[in-house]
Amino acid sequence: MSIEQEITCWGLIGASTIASQHMINAIRSQSGHDVLAVMSSSQDRADKYAQEHNVKHAYSSVSDLLSNPKIQAVYISTTNELHYEQVMAAAAAGKHILCEKPLALNLDDAKAMLTSCKDAGVVMATNHHLRNAATHRKIKELVQAGEIGKPLFARVFHAVYLPPNLQGWRLNKPKAGGGVILDITVHDVDVLRFILGAEPVEAIAMGHNADLASQGLEDGVMAVLRFDNGMLVQLHDAFTVKHAGTGIEIHGDAGSLIGRNVMSQQPVGEVILRNEAGEKEIKIEHEDLYVYGVAAFCAAMRGEGMPSCTAEDGVTSLAAALAVSEACQTGSSVIIESPLV
């Protein structure tokens, strides 16, 4: 077997829904990549998951998984409070790391994770999926091409109904990073940074609770962010509404881009451009968001380019989400310091 034909093996830290629905397929769709192991704190759950997904090894501890020398990369999708120690351990073991958002529950942890990965020489990336969507990539391209003139405002609609099978820690475990802000608002921030090429610098927000979440967690939020290019952006995120649809809109002084049904894990949605010339639907070549993201990660592992969403991007989206959370609590505007300076 030549080096070119060797398999790059992945370990899954967390026997999660998102891994089974999206990531196992995304990894296996890459030429020369496979999922070799899965870890769950429950050995029983790990065994069943491994069997179900044709994964060779099932572990109940992170260190066992990381001790497997064949594993070169890990995908971490445990609950959020576990990311920090798992990333630190994986970096120490020399594994490349694709970690779910939010990277951590506070900025110090997130920055330490980034630093450890740099020091260890491993690739670390954040699994923000939206910037991998063909819709959002097209919107970015059109904004940068000047199709709407100078962008002045954006709106993000990400108010959905949390599927019953996910109505667990997100709704009642503050210590696991539950609540709509760390779950959804971080994604909004990431895709806005991606599209606009600008950074959020100030946040105001009001939280909402419609009795789906408990323990002081928000199950809805409305926020406004100011970006360093002068734009204002409004966000509406929720776990509690079934029929709102999702969307993103960028409004410039010469036109508007309207993305409908685009805040999705699925390769769906449409993009409308309205300007002086009228309104037209933009042709989108949809492709799997996670396959696209994992492809960039695998290339980065080979030393070719960057992940589509870096660890730095994940630190920055976390900083903005924490600012939104603080603004909800205090009622006052929160300045978002650049976390990486």
Place this chain on the structure above:
Amino acid sequence: MSIEQEITCWGLIGASTIASQHMINAIRSQSGHDVLAVMSSSQDRADKYAQEHNVKHAYSSVSDLLSNPKIQAVYISTTNELHYEQVMAAAAAGKHILCEKPLALNLDDAKAMLTSCKDAGVVMATNHHLRNAATHRKIKELVQAGEIGKPLFARVFHAVYLPPNLQGWRLNKPKAGGGVILDITVHDVDVLRFILGAEPVEAIAMGHNADLASQGLEDGVMAVLRFDNGMLVQLHDAFTVKHAGTGIEIHGDAGSLIGRNVMSQQPVGEVILRNEAGEKEIKIEHEDLYVYGVAAFCAAMRGEGMPSCTAEDGVTSLAAALAVSEACQTGSSVIIESPLV
């Protein structure tokens, strides 16, 4: 001529665009009502306006107009800083008063206007047009009928491009009540109060300036209001975007109502209901917003019912708009005290 055939005569205080585009027609469409006089601070402008609109008398002072004993009602559409003294004078002269929004530049003035009209026994109303639209009346009806379940969130999109012929004091005269908040946000608040049957109690906001307005005025704003029924509402108002379209959305736990192109002076727009049964367009019998509002005002003058938007409604929408303005300035949440307690 019998009493029944007597003409109820109106005087226009302010030779305004809105009077010529909407209100003269709305008054004359009422059986037995006519516009007898117009006042402008420029006699020349008053003369030309009177001739153009077939109005018998042209005055250059409010007192002259109010001294005409045939005039029973006035419509006030001067710049906002003038409303206070003009309403006080008209009430003292025993005229019924339909006044443009915002009623005044501060709450003390607005409340004094209301009190004076009550004491004088004249009808006073605020010319918030949106609640007169068939679209908004239908949305209110559907919300109250429970078609979307419990309402949790609303969104108002009222970011437009200020027509060049109106690019005057609204953009550069803070003392005239310029800026997008007193011009547009007051309307949003009124129509939300009308639809939701609830009161705004807290505001956060960020102002925007895209170099159309000057003198420290905002030409754009994004705000979030909390209502006393627990709802959160987000607003986006602007003078600076040409192709955003307008809209209002009410999202409940069992469905959503989407009004498109409904934040308009024209009898236009569509209403979509989405719930478990699917999505359907609601049939709207459009009618002129101003004719509808003036009809209610004329009935109130006859002692039949209330104006569609009372003076109290105007005081309350002003209170919320002033709170949004203060929130922009301070960066902090502003509690909106009920101004009429």
